[in-house]
Amino acid sequence: MLRAIAGSGLNPSLGLGHHSRRNPFCLADDLFEPFRPVVDFAVYRLNSNKFLELSVPVKKYLAGLLIQPVKTSSGKSPLGRAMSALSQSLARSFAQKERQLEIPALPSSFPADMQNLWDQTDFS
Numbered sequence: 001m002l003r004a005i006a007g008s009g010l011n012p013s014l015g016l017g018h019h020s021r022r023n024p025f026c027l028a029d030d031l032f033e034p035f036r037p038v039v040d041f042a043v044y045r046l047n048s049n050k051f052l053e054l055s056v057p058v059k060k061y062l063a064g065l066l067i068q069p070v071k072t073s074s075g076k077s078p079l080g081r082a083m084s085a086l087s088q089s090l091a092r093s094f095a096q097k098e099r100q101l102e103i104p105a106l107p108s109s110f111p112a113d114m115q116n117l118w119d120q121t122d123f124s
Contacts, residue, residue, distance in 0.1 A: 001028040001035075004080075004087040010094075031086055034103050035079060038065055041114060051123065061121040068113050070104035077104070 005012045005027055015026025023029070042065055051058050066080035077085065082104040089102035107113070 001032045001083050004083040008087040008091040010091055057121055057123045064117045069107055071107045072104050
C-alpha cells in the first residue's frame, strides 16, 4: 500500500480517518481497509494451521496475496494493481475534485482463488 501511495504522489502520513503523530502511515491504514478481508483470511488460515512463525514459505504465501484477483471497474485485477488504482483515484479526487474512488471488491471466485494459493504454497 505504501508503494501505491508513494507512486500516486500522496503523503502516507496524512490520513483521512486514521490520525496519529506517532504513525507515519495513517493514509496507508485508511486505504488498506478494502483489502483487509483478504489478509485477515490468509492470516487466520495460517494461524489455524499452526504456521505461527514468519518463515520463508509463509512469506511466499503472504506475498502471493498481491496477485490474487479482485473486482474493479475494469474487471478483475491483481490485488497489488487494485491498490495502485485506489491510491491514484484518491489523488485524482484531490486534484480534480472527483468524488469517485476505485474501491475493489472480492470476486465470487475468492474462496477458490485463496484455496489455489494455499495449495500452490509448499509449507514443508
